[in-house]
Amino acid sequence: MERYSGFGLLKHSLGYHENWQRLWRNPQPKKKYDVIIVGGGGHGLATAYYLAKEHGITNIAVIEKGYLGGGNTARNTTIVRSNYLWDEAAHLFEHALKLWEGLSQDLNYNVMFSQRGCMNVGHTLQDMRDIERRVNANRLNGIDGEVLDAQQVKEIVPAMDCSQNRRYPVMGASWQPRAGVARHDAVAWGYARGADAMGVDLLQQTEVTGFEMEDGAVVGVKTNRHGVIRADRVGCVTAGHSGVMANMAGFELPVESHPLQALVSEPIKPVIDTVVMSNHVHGYVSQSDKGDLVIGAGIDGYTGYGQRGSYPTIEHTIQAIVEMFPSFSRVRMNRQWGGIVDTTNDASPIISKTPVENLFFNCGWGTGGFKATPGSGHVFAASLAKGEMHELAKPFSMFRFHDGALVDEHGAAGVAH
Ligand code: FAD
Ligand code: PYC
Secondary structure: OOOOOHHHHHHHHOOOOOOOOOOOOOOOOOOEEEEEEEOOOHHHHHHHHHHHHHHOOOOEEEEOOOOOOOOHHHOOOOEEOOOOOOHHHHHHHHHHHHHHHOHHHHHOOOOOOEOOOEEEEEOOHHHHHHHHHHHHHHHHOOOOOEEEEHHHHHHHOOOOOOOOOOOOOOOEEEEEOOOEEOOHHHHHHHHHHHHHHOOOEEEOOOOEEEEEEEOOEEEEEEEOOOEEEEEEEEEEOOHHHHHHHHHHHOOOOOOEEEEEEEEEEOOOOOOOOOEEEEOOOOEEEEEOOOOOEEEEEEEOOOOOOOOOOOHHHHHHHHHHHHHHOHHHHHOOEEEEEEEEEEEOOOOOOEEEEOOOEOEEEEEOOOOOOHHHHHHHHHHHHHHHHHOOOOOOOHHHOOOHHHHOOOOOOOOOOOOOO
8 A cells, every 4th residue: 555755745735635545445335245344433443354354254344324433433532451350351451452552563554552551549448449459350360550559649640639638538549551542533544444455345424224134134234325235244333322223133232322421621731641540539531642631531321322411521520630630720621522332231341142143243332442442353353253252252242131140340440331
């Protein structure tokens, strides 16, 4: 694929953005594919990429109702970490983190993965007990983690108010040095470009409106623009709309869809060079390379499909941030947005076969799926290729809500859901 030289970039910047090379084709759909992926977010695109790259299956369509990466992939606050409590989740998220560590090279596309560390701050004795338990569990799983005291927290984040006379004094934190942030759009674009180059058809502005069934098995999808497109297997990766998709296929998923919002400030000088999260005061913040403070908190308690925020949630979020960083009270907020996250009862994802043959779902990532993007795509691709769930995916079957084998990660999920 052609690469732009420095001169090329200069020429194009003066050329009113004309004649840029397209990153992927805009193909006409075929009548039938080996695999259809519904949902062109990071997870769907990563699935298509690994199916083509690692399993040699290239007769694939990714069907996206809007534009690629325009869902939660482009709306999240990009925190990447793997410090989950239970073995099942820790293995899955660490698998993803290892893929993150080589992703820019693998895609030959800079996803700006910055391992600047992530701390989860504790404000009570019980917080610290939970932190110690989780860090110990992480280390037993070979995942990097440390328990910091208040003094060490202050050394890493001098801007945080660690004085002990606060309403929520900082007692310490868990610290994962390999955690960090990445450029979310680039992740979608890198996977899309890579998949397209191997022959995957990326069909944008095409909504899946139903499933084509024969003898209780799915044999294709119905679309609003191209009629029925047939496929041997269909993988649904539609995040906040997964419940709607399951209803179209005739079953219910144990997920609820909630708005989750975030906001960014005006750019300021570098003040925080890591990621700070607090489950207790319930907010988190990092600083982008541009200088914006990237801020968020928990879901809106009401279910809904509106990709926007609500004032009570913004107020709560800002209270939490100012509690930890009083000096940020003078920073102006620039913009705010929301995405629709699909939450499960145990705050763990669903990567699963379904009651419908040949139909697989990858969803339920709630507030925390961005960090899993490469790992999720990798294990889902293997599951779709073989028709059997990958070992790392098996604990995340949708049927665990019948069996009771939950993977309760509410403590590690970071923001409430
Ligand atoms: P999406 O990117 O939402 O992709 C799903 C796609 O399916 C969408 O593009 C949608 O248009 C498409 N679709 C839906 N229905 C149809 C249909 N019928 N036909 C065709 N296409 C359809 N996670 C983290 O790990 N770290 C964070 O810091 C973090 N912060 C977050 C902050 C916010 C404000 C939000 C909203 C989420 C955050 N998350 C975070 C969660 C993370 O964004 C998601 O878990 C992850 O991006 C999900 O990726 P996805 O590819 O499954 O979904
Ligand atoms: O899962 O780390 C996370 C997260 C942070 C903000 C939203 N999700």
